[in-house]
Amino acid sequence: MKTFPLVDGPRPDFAIGHLTQFGRDPLAFLERCAAEHGDFVALRFVNKPVLLLNHPDLIETVLGGNLHDFRKTIGYRTPFMRRLFGEGLLTSEGELWMRQRRLAQPAFHRDRIAGYGTAITGFAEALLREWRLSEQRNVHHDMMRLTTNVVTKTLFNSPPPPEIDEMGAASEAVMERFTKQWSLWRFFLALFPSPSSRRFDQVMTRLDRFIYGLIRERRATERDEGDLLSMLLRARDEEGKGMNDHQLRDELVTLMVAGLDTTALSLSWAFLLLAQNPAAETALHAELDNVLGGRPAGFADLPRLPYTEAVIRETMRLYPPAWLVGREAVRDCQVGGQTVRAGTSLLMSQWLQHREARHFAEPRQFRPERWLGGGLAGLSKYAYFPFGGGPRVCIGSGFALLEAGLVLATVAGRFRLTAPAGYEVKPWPAITLQPRGGVWLRVEPR
């Protein structure tokens, strides 16, 4: 691999380094670092060395690299991430992670997730029955409810539980808390009880009660409900051992939280982009009318809906739900021809790579066609990585693409969603890339 010169980032603030500059406006800060300092940028968050990797080859070395060299960053080990995810797949490391990934993988096999298609379309159709022509709706709110319904059905085969709104509230509380971490005084304040932390704890306690209740009930009946909970309950490692309740809880919460908000975001941003780009909307409608002729979409239709898939891919390029991933070097290692010391954090940003003119022509334009006909055949693997990459790549990517494709096809098959000229939504980089203030669109007939 070629050697990348390591260039110092913007001038650091004395004790804090770049932490507050980053925290004030993370996307603008990352863009400034890449534009003014290049592919491999040295930063400091308080006393922690941080490297920003802004080239696909560098990202591949880390994400696709040796699991013994890198682990997840400290961001995954904060008290509230631990409270939320425990030792689930997203946050665990080493032997535990490897065992759990092996146990969970079959639940995400293509044949298995194909069976969820009907449930997904059913929930989308139920949502559309609530929509009234000419009303303005917060489509992001709708998508969160929809993906929550899908996730509870596919994980637990349960009808939407009463806790459903609390789960929404939990994710808001989590976002609130997450964005409080970036400056030192806020970080310390966040260690003390506050209304938001108390609310977060209360919601987590109720969420745990709901999940442990389901686990107990299922263990008692031993019924195979065809859902992920049944699969995870039956999964056995090479020694014939399954998961205990605590581990199951951590995996279920992880799958629920990791899958619900990210997929909802990809849909909400897609509807906004379609409302802002009538030519793309027309092309999407033409494909849906040709292929489906008004009937609901199913799993088997997706290969015949390439434009629909391109809309999702292009949306996740411009508004990647995961906008930043991080790793920490656990021992001294080489990256881009430079020695990286143990303890250094390495940041890789989908937001930056996906909007990079070296990879994508007219990078800020929404052009789903770019994904069709092998137009991006030469694209480096890590120039576009909405689901991460390497051994810790998203386990739910197939599920997410299925859900997003079917929901998009169902909604766009029935309605147009429009926005007034000049309507913009600011992306808010919390744990995931949120639409600040929601996505308010008007329901129009096709």
Ligand code: HEM
């Ligand atoms: C559009 C939707 C989604 C996006 C953009 C997304 C993105 C990601 C990314 C970037 C990672 C890697 C994080 C890292 O390297 O630090 C990841 C991991 C993960 N995702 Fe997703 N995800 C999505 C949907 C889902 C769904 C539907 C599920 C489950 C039902 C899921 C479950 C997970 C899990 C368990 C991991 C951790 C995998 C491991 O470390 O073994 N995700 N996701």
